[in-house]
Amino acid sequence: MKKKNLIYGQSGGVTSVINASAYGAIVAALEEAEIENVYAGINGINGVLEEKLIDLTKETKDEIEKIPYTPGAIFGSCRKKLKTEEDFRRLFEVFEAHNIGYFLYNGGNDSMETVHRIALKAREYGYPLKAIGIPKTVDNDLMHTDHCPGYGSAAKYTAISILEATKDLIAMHGDSTQVFIMESMGRYAGWLAASAALAGLNGGTAPQIILLPEVPFDEEKFLSKVEETIVRDGYCSVVVAEALKDSSGNYISTEAYKDAFGNVQLGKIGIYIQKIVRQKLGRKVHTALPDYLQRSSxxxxSLTDWREAIEVGAAAVKYAVKDGLSDVMVSIVRDNDYPYLKHYSPVELNGVASAVKYLPEEFIAENGFGVTEKFIEYARPLINGEAPVIYLRGIPVYAKLKRVFVEKKLKG
Amino acid sequence: MKKKNLIYGQSGGVTSVINASAYGAIVAALEEAEIENVYAGINGINGVLEEKLIDLTKETKDEIEKIPYTPGAIFGSCRKKLKTEEDFRRLFEVFEAHNIGYFLYNGGNDSMETVHRIALKAREYGYPLKAIGIPKTVDNDLMHTDHCPGYGSAAKYTAISILEATKDLIAMHGDSTQVFIMESMGRYAGWLAASAALAGLNGGTAPQIILLPEVPFDEEKFLSKVEETIVRDGYCSVVVAEALKDSSGNYISTEAYKDAFGNVQLGKIGIYIQKIVRQKLGRKVHTALPDYLQRSSxxxxSLTDWREAIEVGAAAVKYAVKDGLSDVMVSIVRDNDYPYLKHYSPVELNGVASAVKYLPEEFIAENGFGVTEKFIEYARPLINGEAPVIYLRGIPVYAKLKRVFVEKKLKG
Incomplete structure (x- = not known):
């Protein structure tokens, strides 16, 4: 049997460890006797459609070893949705032209939908393809996995950032700033905003208020809670999820327009919350919007997250080649909370694609302004340990790939 | 001769290493045979006025060792300005009641003004006081010192944050975000915004545009530069200083009101820049406002900064006790750029207080959108090395002081 080639691609918003998954997948594929060449699509599926594939067998081992140390998406990401029959036809033309037998796609909900559709089309076209989804999202909102690679690291950034900023607030509140607000990414689910509560793990000051998208925002109740907190503690530290909604289900965010996937772009809710606290309570407020910093840090x-990100990449190759699976995503199954134990397992993409896992009720504090101990137990292992960083001149060192392109075989 | 007591206080906006200076000063003072007791004023000068002093001889050595690992201002900061004769009378009453012979004040421009005034009043009142300023500011805008403790760490945060976020932008720009904007603190001077250029030290992608407060903002020129950059590179990463001004010298920032020192509170300029890029160029933009995260991280x-912060604290004790100086600030004198060498030296507070050191012309790129190689040579040693962090459960561990208050001896 003629050996087949593999394409790995990245899609959707990046995480600080998506390249760790790239590394896991690439190294596993390069080691795999069944695989001839290992390619990466530039800007995910867009690169495949445009035949922009780079040949990873041409990279030096030293640079490949630096990939998991590099933030962003080293091969470029995209927000492309495959919609037309023409798109699919073109895609499989490229697959055929380059003898592709394995397609690994690394992304969130929308990207899992893309892999699922490709797997279905392969069946329809009778094309022998193993298509596997590698999960990745700081939002942690994928179904049928305990959590998503990328979440632990963004959660660690969130918790440490609010811990440090709250120390600043505590220092200043005597005769200056009394309220600090930090906006959190996380799309429609509250997982990332909730992770701010991990700031309290060592007895430190966690934010006194977390505004979750799962809890309708009640301005009056919120302002009372802020005032009550300032009276009690002298200051109030707030984390607000970007997708905060009112009781009618409308986003409170001041900027809302749709991206290529039809998702609303959220953000700037922190500015809105600052305005009402300042205007209605007359308190001095500082506000941080970390934006990309939160998902790229x-x-x-997290060392735990980084290792898992590498491992899910490697597991995807195993599922495709050794187990002959397709139309599945690598999921993380938790075996024990503490000490934390887990294993990986394939789940059908059908149940994952384009669904959203919200923060369950048992993780939300009764007063709606925070999380439960159960959430802390769930989230704490995910931020454990610090992933290594290579520093030179005080600045991290990243992989610099040669990016040797595979010769195009098709027109257009 | 009866031994005297020492008061250490913190003032102004915090830095991530002001507590390293606290540690340096406290440990040096505790070791000093000439000093009886070592006190800290809670919330700087406010605590002294209110006789809220804590006795550091009552803390355990283990907790004192954790002080330099702790962000914020561990004794609380303030924005108090001594204005009235009544304030000064009260202050010296407290000094007298508690046998204070040494006053160390850790802060920026305004705080150095406070120390200077206290030193002058001591002379006027004939009170034997050694008053020393310990520099601290992420703004790096103090005169007569090569740089300020706190700057190197905020600069490291700024450079690494924009480096990571630009990796994110590069990953996304194919069919999504093309412009990323990060707002920088730094008050009226461009030092901190300029430090973003250090992101390029390892050949990585530094922001293509830095908007400095020393260069009047020309909207048309800026928008052309952004467009030209996107056409050339596909994306544009921008760092903007909070105090950006137009050609008439007016702040462009959308929120401007004065704090207790009469300083304008700046911020949200990033939102303004985002708006014009989006509206006038029609590009998809993401914006980060790190705010307190930038100065508390x-x-x-930086290991270099952290060590220097400790050392300036210790030097202040030496100046006061061994050298019998007063009305001076500890300054850092650079002996060599590379390899970096420096020593400490006392400078008269008169020349430091309330003055501002701007980014000199030789550090600003000719086109006004960045910095020169000379600036890079100046700034690069300051971010070198990574200060140690104690992690437990994935979260930093900070000092928890007992805060044993000194018995009050005065009324009110």
Whole structure:
């Protein structure tokens, strides 16, 4: 049997460890006797459609070893949705032209939908393809996995950032700033905002208020809670999820427009919350919007998350080649909370694609302004340990790939 | 001769290493045979006025050793300005009641003004006081010192954050975000915004545009530069100083009101820049406002900065006790750029207080959108090395002081 080639691609918003998954997948594929060549699509599926594939067998081992130390998406990401029959036809033309037998796609909900559709089309077209989804999202909102690679690191950044900023607030509150607000990414689910509570793990000051998208925002109740907190503690530290909604289900965020996947782009809710606290309570407020910093902060990635990100990449190759699976995603199954134990398992993409896992009720504090101990137990192992960083001149060192392109075989 | 007591206080906006200076000063003072007791004023000068002093001889050595690992201002900071004769009378009453012979004050421009005034009043009142300023500011805008403790760490945070976020932007720009904007603190001077250029030290992608407060903002020129950059590179990463001004010298920032020192509170300029890029160029933009995160990020503090912060604290004790100086600030004198060498030296507070050191012309790129190689040579040693962090459960561990208050001896 003629050996087949593999394409790995990255899609959706990046995480600080998506390249760790790239590394896991690439190294496993390069070691795999069944695989001839290992390619990466530039900007995910867009690169495949445009035949922009780079040949990873041409990279030096030293640079490949630096890939998991590099934030961003080293091969470029995309927000492309495959919609037309023409798109699919073109995709499989490229697959055929380059003898592709394995397609690994690394992304979140929308990207899992893409892999699922490709797997279905392969069946329809009778094309022998093993298509596997590698999970990745700081939002932690994928179904049928205990958690998502990328979440632990963004959670660690979130918790440490609010811990440090709250120390600043505590220092200043005597005669200056009394309220600090930090906006959190996380899309429609509250997982990432909730992770701010991990700031309290060593007895430190966690934010006194977390505004979750799962809890309808009640301005009056919120302002009372802020005032009550200032009276009690002298200051109030707040984390607010970007997708905060009112009781009618409308986003409170001041900027809302749709991206290529039809998702609303959220953000700037922190500015809105600052305005009402300042205007209605007359308190001095500082507000941080970390934005991309929250999902790209490789310098403070979780060791647990980083290792798992590498491992899910490697597991995807095993599922495709050794187990002959397709149309599945690598999921993380938790075996024990503490000490933390887990294993990996394939789950059907059908149940994962485009669904959203919200923060369950048992993780939300009764008063709606925080999380439960159960959430802390769930989240704490995920931020454990510090992923190594290579520093030179005080600045992290990243992989610099040669990016040797595979010769195009098709027109257009 | 009866031994005297020492008061250490913190003032102004915090840095991630102001507690390293506290540690240096406290440990040096505790070791000093000439000093009886070592006190800290809670919330700087406010605590002294209110006789809220804590006795550091009552803390355990283990907790004192954790002080330099702790962000914020461990004794609380303040924005108090001594204005009235009544304030000064009260202050010296407290000094007298508690047998204070040494006063160390850790802060920026305004705080150095406070120390200077106290030193002058001591002379006027004939009170034997050694008053020493310990520099601290992420703004790096103090005169007569090569740089300020706190700057190197905030600069390291700024450079690493923009480096990581630009990796994110590069990953996304294919069919999504093309412009990333990060706002920088730094008050009226461009030192901190300029430090973003250090992201390029290892050949990585530094922001293509840095908007400095020393260069009047020309909207048309800026937008052309952004567009030209996107056409050339596909994306554009921008760092903007909070105090950006137009050609008439007006702040462009959308929120401007004065704090207790009469300083304008700046911020949200990033939102303004985002708006014009989006509206006038029609590009998809993401914006980060790190705010307090920029000056509190102890988890990524510079080792060079951290050590210097400790050392300036210790030097202050030496100046006061061994050298019998007063009305001076500890300054850092650079002896060599590379390899970096420096020593400490006392400078008269008169020349430091309330003055501002701006980014000199030789550090600003000719096109006004960045810095020169000379600036890089100046700034690079300051971010070198990574200050140690104690992690437990994935979260930093900070000092927890007992805070044993000194018995009050005065009324009110």
């Amino acid at each position: 490789r310098h403070i990635a | 102890r988890h990524i503090a």
